[in-house]
Amino acid sequence: MSHNPLNYNISVLHFSIERANNKRIMPQLTIPTDDAGRPCLDVQLSIGKEHEKTLQARKMEVPTPRTVRGLMDSGASCTCVDISVVRALGLSSSKEVHFLTPLSNDPITGLQYEVGVHIAAGPTQRPWIDTSNLPVIAFPFSPDQPFHVLVGHDLLSRFDKIHYDKDIESYVFTSKGTKASIPTAHRDTEALPFIGRLFRRSLGDWLPTALKDLKECVGSAHDDGWDPPTDCAMDHARAFLEFLARHIASEPNIYSMGDADIAIDFCTTYGRNNALFVVDDDGSGAVFLSVEGEGEDDYYQRVEDATEFQKDAVNLLYKAGII
């Protein structure tokens, strides 16, 4: 982009204070678009002041705020956060919530958290938004999305005007400074929030690729000098993948694990959590969960029949922050 030779996404917050006319604030947020034409910016998420005070009173460690990429999304009725981010902050959910997407007739379940949200052009800049208890919906974002927050209509409605400036390839958000409070319309509303942009892919869109990768395990095992996966391992892995595709949107990495085994490997888009399912040559298997910060408490279970994975897989993936 010509105005941004370093190809670095910056968000510029500009307050022109017109003291002479006694017009106090005219905040304007200018966000250059990324290569895909999206207005993305850095968003700092924290546990919120109240929670921080509680932890301090108990002499407990306060988690460091996390800065992640956010998308200004007028199609989302409320602000949403990748669940792995809120878990990295050590937050617990206050309640279960349901929301709608364009690709699902039925409501999808997420969890509501209260987080601190801080958006500014830089550490020394006056923030555009700085709230300590914004209710957000958390759920697992698709791994192919380069952002972890959808800044929804609840925050965007603070602005009076949003327009695209073609000359500088940026979205410009302008406010008269009259809307100081944060709308909390979704907090107690009967209507379900609508999340428009994120769900370009429906559940299980990844299955054809995963099944192709599964077939390629035979060749890759040979290349690595390992025995190729047995038919039994292939059948169990295929059945498990077909089961997973009916329940989750996150795409696993499929590869040969040596010893004629197959690995079905999930990784969070943020942080370093893994859920690794290994299907053995004889149809047995083992699952390994590694959750950042848990260390010795990492989960491991061996099963006689890998079809048993299906009983707990969704719960385990949830525990790991994959879904």
Next chain:
Amino acid sequence: MTDFKVKTVPPEIDRPELLGRQEWSERQAGKLVRQQEANRPLNVPKNKFKPPVNSNTLSVDRMDYAERNELRKLAEKNIRENQAFQGWYIVCAADVMDLGCDVQASQSPQHPYHADIIIPTDPNEFDPKAIKDNQIKFALKIAQTVRKFVTK
């Protein structure tokens, strides 16, 4: 004999040393490069850190003591059928040691920058699946310490 002038490399592995585990799969390397370019966490295939059958050691290159080009040529001396060398998963010796693994220099005239990561084993464990699962647990943990993937 190596084509390169052998540098003096210390016989002990220093904790801050960077170690490289080789990747030969073009498909996996492509995935990792795309993940890095998108600033996403690397989903490193755990099989890259699982020792070969009947072994508990992982071969690595000592990245701090040779130019990448020199290490690449050493890697390509062991050319694999239908595969081209793609790059290295970079881990820090300290991270691996902190997991309970030993790291030992194992240089030879053919490869002066070679080292081994030694996965701890239970000498009283004889169940093959328990032994394998133990190795996978370590493979998972070591893979999570990967700092970056560097191409040849």
